[in-house]
Amino acid sequence: MATTSQPRPRVLILGGGLSGTLAAAALAPHSDSIDIVERHPLPDAAKPRRGLPQARHAHMLWSGGADAIESLLPGTMDMWLRAGAHRVPIPNGMISLSPGGWYRRCWPEAQYLISASRDLVDWAVRTQALAIPGVRLLSEAEPVRLLGTRTRVTGAAIRHRDGTVEAREADLVIDATGRSSHAPGWLTELGMPAVAETVVDAGVTYASRRYKAPVDTTGWPVINVQADARLAVAGTAGTILPIEGGEWMVSLSGTRGGEPTSDGTQFTAFARQMRSPLIADYLARAEPLGPVTVARNTANRRRHYEKARVDGFIALGDSATALNPLYGHGMSAAAQGARALRDLAANSDITSKGFARRAQRAIARPAAAAWLLAVGQDAAFLHEAGKKPKLADRLAARYVNRLITTACSDFTAVEALTDVMTLQASGVVLAHPRILLAAIRGPRLAPLSGPALTSAEEAVLLGRPVPTPTP
Structure with a gap:
């Protein structure tokens, strides 16, 4: 039957x-x-x-998300890369100014992100x-x-x-x-x-624009200038992402009182008044490809x-x-x-x-x-809107800021923060005794006076021919 x-x-x-x-x-x-x-x-x-x-x-598609997508739809990663996306190693593939200073780029790859x-x-x-x-x-x-x-x-x-x-x-x-x-x-x-x-709601406004990159974007880093909530000013930040087609996707942001606008003539000027003018310096060498787009629903x-x-x-x-x-x-x-x-x-x-x-x-x-x-980050900016962080929030923020500062010269700290940021590990790992000890010990080296740039990255800033990589 x-x-x-x-x-x-x-x-x-x-x-x-x-x-x-x-x-x-x-x-x-x-x-x-x-x-x-x-x-x-x-x-x-x-x-x-x-x-x-x-x-x-x-x-930014962090490795925790990219790995999840690949497990659901095998072969997607290859499609991205064949179409021009970039696999950027972290931390060595990022030029990043954190609230604690510039990150070093001499560490081995801890995680990665897909930039597209x-x-x-x-x-x-x-x-x-x-x-x-x-x-x-x-x-x-x-x-x-x-x-x-x-x-x-x-x-x-x-x-x-x-x-x-x-x-x-x-x-x-x-x-x-x-x-x-x-x-x-x-x-x-x-x-x-x-x-x-x-x-x-930290009142963040975004302004973004595409640029024709002045250099081959293969192997080009992500450039990131973060806000520092401890400063008595609006939090401004910016990112340059290398994407397909030899382009840069550039996004600038600001909290209440420091919002960017859709005025294209002011885009680079806004980037220049951030904690570092590095993004503005690179944009001065690139060609804008369209208008500025603004978003406020954040x-x-x-x-x-x-x-x-x-x-x-x-x-x-x-x-x-x-x-x-x-x-x-x-x-x-x-x-x-x-x-x-x-x-x-x-x-x-x-x-x-x-x-x-x-x-x-x-x-x-x-x-x-x-x-x-x-x-945890946005709550620090809410003070400007009259909302006070609680004692537990302030203590947690102090610990994280200490860890961020330590990470600028300690691989134990930077690896832990990277695993959490890329969603490959939960925030619980930041309470591991090994990480707590690193935070207590603090930075092992003096802070960098500026970004750690390669000769090719410096050449672009100076408008000089980019040196051919040594095979």
């Missing part, structure tokens, strides 16, 4: 960006029907797309995910409400380009619509309690879905935890969340009661680590 196979769960993913496509990769082994609903048309190349204004700003445009990062992930059998893209369609009861989500109402609205049922709905997610309101419309939310916003009691619904990425882009953790936290979802689904029925809540807790763990890093 022939047996009839049971139909596998239907998955509906709201949002076709990075989080949505990674969610599809995570759940593909457990579903033959995964529909991704995306409001805007998605390009079939590494090009700008509507609905992703943050793509115009610098994005957001368009390239998303394109490779999207291409890989949409090639999985059973994964389908519903383009130019948008969710308008959730379907279900006060205890379980059973689908979503989808409005198509022609204005028709379709009730699409699903066994599991993933919200990956980002910062502007309407899911909290949709859930309350179903009769569910309001989702608790925490917001920490608050840290955490929706505590892990505390909600709802089945059939999971929020991933910025829909659950949106981070200040200054620290570059958004993509990495979303990727690690998707990997956590995959690992849980490997040992659970994704339609079972309680699966969504367990998955939300698993997703929240890497997001919480990134949240603590971002909020």
